[in-house]
Amino acid sequence: xxxxxxxxxxxxxxxxxxxxxxxxxTDSAIYNLQWFRQDPGKGLTSLLLIQSSQREQTSGRxxxxxxxxxxxxxxxxxASQPGDSATYLCATSHNTDxxxxxTGTRLQVFP
Amino acid sequence: xxxxxxxxxxxxxxxGQNVTFRCDPISEHNRLYWYRQTLGQGPEFLTxxxxxxxxxxSRLLSDRFSAERPKxxxxxxxxxxTEQGDSAMYLCASSFSGDHEQFFGxxxxxxxx
Numbered sequence: 001x002x003x004x005x006x007x008x009x010x011x012x013x014x015x016x017x018x019x020x021x022x023x024x025x026t027d028s029a030i031y032n033l034q035w036f037r038q039d040p041g042k043g044l045t046s047l048l049l050i051q052s053s054q055r056e057q058t059s060g061r062x063x064x065x066x067x068x069x070x071x072x073x074x075x076x077x078x079a080s081q082p083g084d085s086a087t088y089l090c091a092t093s094h095n096t097d098x099x100x101x102x103t104g105t106r107l108q109v110f111p
Numbered sequence: 112x113x114x115x116x117x118x119x120x121x122x123x124x125x126x127g128q129n130v131t132f133r134c135d136p137i138s139e140h141n142r143l144y145w146y147r148q149t150l151g152q153g154p155e156f157l158t159x160x161x162x163x164x165x166x167x168x169s170r171l172l173s174d175r176f177s178a179e180r181p182k183x184x185x186x187x188x189x190x191x192x193t194e195q196g197d198s199a200m201y202l203c204a205s206s207f208s209g210d211h212e213q214f215f216g217x218x219x220x221x222x223x224x
Contacts, residue, residue: 046213097144097211097213099213102153103152
């Protein structure tokens with residue numbers, strides 16, 4: 001059974017810092033891995049999708065990497081801003097496409 | 112806006128009542144998913160449809176829960192005889208076949224008193 005873990009559970013940084021969020025998973029036979037952002041009380045916003053054959057994806061200040069063999073993904077946020085404050089969730093999918101989520105990293109970026 | 116929509120956004124009900132939620136996916140998506148999220152946790156998969164066929168159900172989906180997608184477009188999730196443990200955010204997502212990025216709606220927050 002796939003288990004997805006995110007470290008750290010919470011992170012507080014000053015504006016402008018570069019930061020890394022970590023996601024690990026126990027079953028490397030994934031189809032893809034998706035990173036989401038969730039604001040309090042809201043739905044999920046898809047940030048990046050990495051197919052199992054890919055090593056990384058980039059969108060603006062965000063870069064996500066995937067190492068299937070070690071069961072890890074990282075989300076790199078460059079030059080963090082207060083508007084980046086949210087919970088970040090990673091999720092893996094397998095043949096059936098259902099997503100298995102971690103418990104998230106709650107990020108606060110202060111001015 | 113052509114994203115995933117859910118209705119209602121909030122529902123407060125008394126224990127024992129039935130509730131029904133609706134999800135309208137992105138129009139060209141043929142896959143539709145339901146998830147449940149409790150406070151401080153990641154979403155948990157409940158069930159998913161490809162067109163009108165319900166292809167998988169989680170064991171989290173007890174007999175009190177039923178989901179339909181009658182014409183392969185919108186979907187409903189019904190909870191009968193609600194319990195306080197059903198209080199959660201219910202999230203709907205949709206995707207293309209063959210393109211597995213899932214897009215989520217704003218969720219329906221259910222509070223059972």
